[in-house]
Amino acid sequence: MTLRGENLIGAEARRGTEAAVRAVAAATGESLEPDFPGASLGDLDRACALAEAAFDTYRETDPETRAGFLEAIAANILETGDALVTRCMEETGLPRPRIEGERARTVGQLRLFADVVREGSSVAVRIDPALPDRKPLPRPDLRLRRIAVGPVAVFGASNFPLAFSVAGGDTASALAAGCPVVVKAHPAHPGTSELVGRAIQKAVASCGLPEGTFSLLFDAGQSIGQGLVADPRIAAVGFTGSRRGGTALMAIAAARPVPIPVYAEMSSINPVLLFPGALAARGAEIGQAFAASLTLGAGQFCTNPGLILALPGPGLDAFLEAAGAALRDSPAATMLTPGIQRAYREAVARMAGHAAVTRIAEGAEGRVTQGRASLFATDSDVFLADPALQEEMFGASGLVVRCADLAAMRAVLEHLEGQLTAALHLAPEDHAAARDLLPLLERRVGRILVNGFGTGVEVAHAMVHGGPYPATSDGRTTSVGSLAIDRFLRPVSYQDVPDALLPAALQAANPLDLPRRIDGVPERR
Ligand SMILES: NC(=O)C1=CN([C@@H]2O[C@H](COP(=O)(O)OP(=O)(O)OC[C@H]3O[C@@H](n4cnc5c(N)ncnc54)[C@H](O)[C@@H]3O)[C@@H](O)[C@H]2O)C=CC1
Numbered sequence: 001m002t003l004r005g006e007n008l009i010g011a012e013a014r015r016g017t018e019a020a021v022r023a024v025a026a027a028t029g030e031s032l033e034p035d036f037p038g039a040s041l042g043d044l045d046r047a048c049a050l051a052e053a054a055f056d057t058y059r060e061t062d063p064e065t066r067a068g069f070l071e072a073i074a075a076n077i078l079e080t081g082d083a084l085v086t087r088c089m090e091e092t093g094l095p096r097p098r099i100e101g102e103r104a105r106t107v108g109q110l111r112l113f114a115d116v117v118r119e120g121s122s123v124a125v126r127i128d129p130a131l132p133d134r135k136p137l138p139r140p141d142l143r144l145r146r147i148a149v150g151p152v153a154v155f156g157a158s159n160f161p162l163a164f165s166v167a168g169g170d171t172a173s174a175l176a177a178g179c180p181v182v183v184k185a186h187p188a189h190p191g192t193s194e195l196v197g198r199a200i201q202k203a204v205a206s207c208g209l210p211e212g213t214f215s216l217l218f219d220a221g222q223s224i225g226q227g228l229v230a231d232p233r234i235a236a237v238g239f240t241g242s243r244r245g246g247t248a249l250m251a252i253a254a255a256r257p258v259p260i261p262v263y264a265e266m267s268s269i270n271p272v273l274l275f276p277g278a279l280a281a282r283g284a285e286i287g288q289a290f291a292a293s294l295t296l297g298a299g300q301f302c303t304n305p306g307l308i309l310a311l312p313g314p315g316l317d318a319f320l321e322a323a324g325a326a327l328r329d330s331p332a333a334t335m336l337t338p339g340i341q342r343a344y345r346e347a348v349a350r351m352a353g354h355a356a357v358t359r360i361a362e363g364a365e366g367r368v369t370q371g372r373a374s375l376f377a378t379d380s381d382v383f384l385a386d387p388a389l390q391e392e393m394f395g396a397s398g399l400v401v402r403c404a405d406l407a408a409m410r411a412v413l414e415h416l417e418g419q420l421t422a423a424l425h426l427a428p429e430d431h432a433a434a435r436d437l438l439p440l441l442e443r444r445v446g447r448i449l450v451n452g453f454g455t456g457v458e459v460a461h462a463m464v465h466g467g468p469y470p471a472t473s474d475g476r477t478t479s480v481g482s483l484a485i486d487r488f489l490r491p492v493s494y495q496d497v498p499d500a501l502l503p504a505a506l507q508a509a510n511p512l513d514l515p516r517r518i519d520g521v522p523e524r525r
């Protein structure tokens with residue numbers, strides 16, 4: 001399919017009139033055709049007006065229609081074929097297997113959400129039938145369902161151009177909830193965005209949905225993104241990116257006459273706790289696995305294991321030797337954008353220049369578009385004294401913090417900001433020490449994992465990809481997995497409303513065949 005560089009506004013495709021986004025080949029820095037002229041404020045207004053007009057129809061689509069729509073998007077993405085894969089590889093510098101895997105994850109995510117829509121439990125129907133004879137007062141008939149919150153603005157991530165972008169988790173969960181979506185395309189992969197946007201636009205048409213169910217806008221600056229969050233017709237925001245970007249959008253959302261929630265997934269250094277028993281038994285093995293996780297995707301994962309906590313000893317020495325050797329052998333890797341490469345280089349230089357930090361290993365040098373792996377080390381009292389040491393280095397670099405004992409490890413964890421993940425490496429004899437730290441870890445992170453690393457998030461019902469601020473703006477929820485749908489729903493209760501006036505979801509005959517709780521008890525079906 002030929003790229004046209006057009007904004008997709010409802011059923012229309014229109015070239016913008018503002019400064020153009022131009023894709024850059026991540027590996028070479030060459031600019032790629034075509035231009036993607038930015039949307040005007042008029043285009044933004046039209047996309048929001050169409051989304052608002054679509055809302056009441058789209059949110060009341062029956063489960064089968066909405067699930068079929070999500071599946072049609074998945075099928076259309078696959079139909080885009082190799083054109084999508086090659087453009088995405090060019091724009092991001094990510095290798096083919098990664099992009100093909102990410103496409104499979106994106107399509108699988110849409111299909112999972114289709115299953116959840118068909119199954120119906122996110123509507124959360126509760127019925128407390130009237131008790132007219134109850135003394136001293138009768139109880140009214142109460143019926144609850146959850147409805148979609150309204151049109152959602154989505155800002156995709158640069159580092160997951162498919163799974164966290166135009167048809168990624170935020171879009172899929174908002175559409176599954178019944179919310180129209182307006183996407184502000186990430187400027188790092190405009191061609192990928194257009195191809196996926198057209199796949200969604202085509203599915204809107206083939207499923208007979210209102211055209212405003214989906215729009216996609218390009219912008220070389222920030223006025224469209226900011227205007228979108230400020231627009232009174234937008235009811236919630238999904239975002240993955242930098243802390244600076246996420247907090248800027250949170251401030252705009254909070255300052256509106258009607259504030260709205262922003263679900264921003266931002267920075268995280270994902271502590272890895274190496275317990276003594278595990279280190280003694282397999283320090284070198286853990287070191288190799290750590291190096292593989294650290295360098296995955298040039299380290300450009302928000303789940304990247306950036307902080308390692310361990311007690312000194314022969315086990316830690318073996319870990320450092322194996323990790324250091326693997327990292328010294330690791331080739332430099334193309335980074336997503338010149339801006340991300342520069343930010344990474346500067347973050348590594350700051351760490352290398354710290355008087356109380358030593359560099360354990362450095363990967364091979366590469367081209368100007370590439371990032372090289374690094375591993376640093378320091379002691380827990382240095383780490384505790386300098387908050388700058390817990391800033392995310394977005395790339396393949398990590399910091400090992402030597403903790404004199406488990407109390408020092410606890411002190412470091414207490415001092416940490418909110419995180420997406422914590423990984424514990426344990427042998428059976430470490431269980432007591434780990435059990436002591438679990439309540440603290442629960443307060444700091446969204447996902448606790450054992451004998452593994454957090455990179456590679458499973459899209460599943462029991463997944464939490466979230467965590468306390470600043471890992472995300474709202475630690476009560478997740479941006480991956482079926483629970484992500486709940487972000488875009490709110491409960492409405494209907495009291496003594498006649499059956500003929502009730503939405504189908506709450507009618508006595510249960511025409512949508514939804515799971516229900518009657519008087520608090522799940523109904524047998
Ligand atoms: N933790 C994570 O998951 C990720 C972190 N990052 C961090 O972010 C840095 C920059 O990467 P980007 O992907 O470009 O993230 P970014 O946060 O700069 O941009 C993400 C999206 O938000 C928009 N945006 C950012 N600031 C805005 C503002 N003030 N007003 C309106 N729109 C705004 C951008 O145009 C883009 O569409 C990286 O070097 C890295 O440090 C990037 C990707 C993922």
Ligand SMILES: O=C(O)CCC(=O)C(=O)O
Pocket residue numbers: 157159160164240300301302303454455456457458465
């Ligand atoms: O590790 C993953 O699979 C997802 C990571 C992620 O969400 C991110 O880097 O933004």
